[in-house]
Amino acid sequence: MSLINPADSLERQNEKLIRIAASLMRHVEHGTAQSGEAYAQFERAALLEKRVRERTIELERTLNLLHESNSQLARANDETEDARRNLADAIETxxxxxxxxxxxxxxxxxxxxxxxxxxxxxxxxxxxxxxxxxxxxxxxxxxxxxxxxxxxxxxxxxxxxxxxxxxxxxxxxxxxxxxxxxxxxxxxxxxxxxxxxxVTDLIRLERQERLKLKDKQTRMIRATLDHLDQGVCIFDEHGRLVAWNEKTGTLLNLPARRLHLGASFAGLLERVEQEFRFSDAGDREAFITWAALGGHRGPIHFELMRDTGAIIQVFGRGMPDGGFLFSSTDVTAEREAARRLTEVNEMLEARVMERTLELEDALSAAERANASKSRFVAAASHDLLQPLSAAKLFISSLSDRSQSPGDRAVLDKAESALTSAEQLIDALLDISKLESDGLNFDIRPVALREILGPLRDEMEVLAARKGLRLRMVDSSLTVETDPSYLRRVVQNLVGNAIRYTAEGTVLVGVRRAGGAARIEVRDTGPGIAEDDQSAIFEEFHRLDSGASANDGLGLGLAIVERACARLGHPLGLWSEPGRGSCFMVSLPVLGSVAPKRAASPTPARPAGLAQAGLIVLLVENDPQLRRAMTVLMESWGVNVIEAENADGALELLQDLEITPDALVLDYQLGAGMSGTQLFGEITTRLGRLPCVIVSADRSVALREACDGLRIELLSKPVDRHRLGRFFDAVVRGGIVAV
CATH class of the missing domain: 3.30.450.20 (PAS domain)
Incomplete structure (x- = not known):
């Protein structure tokens, strides 16, 4: 039970509490009994007064907060209104x-x-x-x-x-x-x-600038047309003349009164026909039909001819707006130059034919002379070697019997001279055999240690005499070659290295490169200048002009080159003056190519090629390999047209205007075109020709590419026998797998 009503206001509750407190005080003061209950009521009254006072303070604090909030709200409303007025003023400005x-x-x-x-x-x-x-x-x-x-x-x-x-x-x-x-x-x-x-001013200004630009462009177009060396006429979609230059009137012989704005195309054409005639009767109707077409027009061109001999070339093209233009060019001088050039070409072709016939006669005579020389050398060598051998035996007998040192020195010199003559005859006989059509090679598997071992024992004595160190690295590889000619090749290379090396080392070793074995003969000699690296393979050519006959006859490298070419073994050379030289011979390792029959000797040249007169295009960017393959094929009687790259091959075919019987193309030619791509280009120009691709690339992708083109793939080092079978198939008229 509460003494006051909670629903009353604070002021009313305070008033009631004050009255209650006063009544209680009076009752206490005037009461007859001072009992404990009265005192308790007094205490409660005091407590109520304290609570009333606290509630009054809280009420006053709440009222103050309320007044402060109302003030802040009024200020915020004023600020908002000011901001709104400022915003409205700002927007208005x-x-x-x-x-x-x-x-x-x-x-x-x-x-x-x-x-x-x-x-x-x-x-x-x-x-x-x-x-x-x-x-x-x-x-x-x-x-x-x-x-x-x-x-x-x-x-x-x-x-x-x-x-x-x-x-x-x-x-x-x-x-x-x-x-x-x-x-x-x-x-x-x-x-x-x-x-x-x-933006009215901006749009008007832009419009004025556009008109100025259009007028400027018009002047530029007019100036351009006037400075052209061609006559130009521009017509609108209705066939009315809208632009032209003075050159048009000069070339087409049109008077100034004919060339005016709005002139009709038909009128100008009628005037042109009075001075010129169309080179083709159908060109006139085609030109009129083309000009009458609406919308898109393709290009058209023809020539006009005048009785004076002038020739005008006309080229027409449609424009996007439906109009069209045509240009006229005086090509009289060009046509006359082309006519004269044709006459010159015909005259040159006649001269070339005459020279070709003369060269064929000279070539036949040279071949007959060469064959006669080879037969003579082959026949004379045996007769010469017999007395030389006998003379050497007699001299050896005299040397054994002679006791005088002077006589022995003379006999040693005579024996040395006879030995040099014998070596010369042997070398000439080797060259004669290598150039002979009837030479047979004994191609069979050969262990390289069987070649290098005996040569080491033989050549170490020569190296020791000069104070050189000869080092031969043993090899377990087995190759396919003619052992006697391979021994002669390596012997000549090692002997040549020892002969021209004053001090240092001669190193002979074998490197494995894919399916090939490369024999390398390195020396520390004087080296060979780049300009002389081709000349050293010529007969009787020696770089040391002061050397005596005992220092070499100048035939060793010539024999090496011919033997390698006939065997199909690529021959390479690296040399630098002052640092030495390295001769390299590549041979197929046994198992890297298809097996061959070793029972019977293989002929040096495919049968029937000498009489076939084949013309073969050889494209190979390596000069040493290209030279070796050329010598090999020419020894078979094949006429070789050789080129270093694809561009040179195409230009050569165009200049000679002949179609070869077969193509031998290296795969990696450089200059952005491979051998297969060159084959496609030649096929486009000359039709499909028998072709073999030569490459050291043994990837499946290249094999599949060649199979897709139906051409043969011959891996490097080049197998001369597979190449010979390819030419035999060409002669027979059917290409088979090589």
Whole structure:
């Protein structure tokens, strides 16, 4: 039970408590009984008074807070109103039309310049106006100039579509040639700010600049046409002349009164026909039909001829706007030069034919002489060697019997001279055999240690006499070759290295390179200059002109080159003056190529090639290998046309104007074109020819590419027997796998 009603106000509750307290005080003071109960009531009254006083203080504090909040709210309202007035003033000072729509596309505020140019819509611009209603009222304004063919409803729909974008900017025409640029921007809360800017001056200035530019371009085009060395006429889609240059009148013999703006194409053509005739009777009708076509026209060209001999080339082309133009060029001098060039070519061809016949006669005579020389050397060598051998025996007998040192020195010199003569005859006989068509090689598996071992024992004595160190690295490889000729090749290379090396080492070793074994003979001699590296393989050529006959006859390297060419073993050379030389011979390792029969000797040249007269195009970028293959094929009686790269081969075929019987192409030619690509280019020009690709690449991809082109693949080092079988198949007229 409460002494006061909680629903009363604080002032009423305080008043009641004061009255209760006074009554209790009077009762205590005047009461006859001072019982404990009365005192307790007094204490409760005092407590109630304390609580009333606390509630009163809290009430006063709450009232103060309420008064302070009301003051702050009043100040905030004043500041908000000031900010709104400042914003409105600021927007009003903007030189552009400004309007703000909220997130619900309702107008919040705008300045007086907004839609000022659409005066009949201003009265509807009130806060709360929907954006769609604003656009609809503008579209119906009589001050709005709608684009041609666009209705007010269509303009309104397009305007609302642009409003859906976050940013939009476009131009609107109003009044007499006046323009507004309207731009829209989204606010952070989804509202829209619309700005209207008068861009009339900018558009007019841009229009003036465009007209100036167009006029400048017209002058530039006119100047360009006047400076052309060709006659140019431009017609519109109706066949009326709109532009031309003075060269047109000069070339087509047209008077100035004929060339005027608006002149008809038919009239000009009639005038041209009075002075010229078409080189082809059908060109006139084709030209008239082409000019009458509408829309897109393809190019057309023909020639006009005059009785004086002048020739005018005419080229026509359509233009995107339906018009057309044609140019005329005087090609009289070019046609006359071409005619004279044709006459010169015919004369040169006749001379070339005469020279070819003379060369064929000379070649036949040289071949007969060479064959006669080879037969003579082969026949004479045996007769010469017999007495030389006997003379050496007699001298050896005299040397054994003679006791005088002087006599022995004379006999040793005589024996040395006879030995040199014997070596010369042996070398000449070897060269004669290598150049002979009837030479047979004994091709069979040969262990390289069987060649290198005996040579080491033999050549170490020669090296020791000169104070050189001869080092031969043993090899376990087995190759396919003629052992006697391979021994002669290596012997000549080692002997040559020892002969021209003054001090140091001669090293002989074998490197494995894929399916080939490369024998290398290195020395520390004086080296060979690049200009002399081809000449050293010529007969009787020695770089040391002061050397005696005992120092070499100049036939060793000639024998090496011919033997390697006939055996199909590529021969290489690296040398640098002052650093020494390295001769390299590559041979097929046993098992890297298809097995061959070793029972019978293999002929040195394929049968029937000498009589076939084959012409073969050889394209190989390595000069040493190209030389070796050329010597080999020419020894078979094959006529070789050789080139270093694809461009040179194509130019050579074009200049000679012949079609070879077969193609031997290296795969990696450099210069961006491979052997297979060159084969495709030659096939396009000359038709399909028998072809073999030569490459050290043994990848499956290359094999599949050659199979797809139906051409043969011959791996390096080149197997002369497989190459010979390819030529045999060409002669027989059917290409088989080599």
């Amino acid at each position: 903007v030189s552009e039309g400004f309007a703000l729509f909220d997130g619900d596309d309702r107008l919040v505020m705008c300045n007086s310049r907004f839609c000022r140019d659409f005066r009949d819509t201003v009265r509807d611009l009130r806060p709360g106006l929907a954006f769609a209603h604003y656009v609809e009222r503008v579209s119906r304004s009589r001050h709005l100039f709608l684009p041609e063919g666009i209705s007010a409803a269509e303009w309104c729909a397009e305007r609302l579509r642009k409003h859906a974008d976050r940013r939009a900017m476009f131009n609107v025409r109003h009044g007499q040639d006046r323009w507004l640029q309207v731009s829209e921007h989204r606010t952070a809360n989804g509202g829209t700010v619309v700005l209207q800017t008068d």
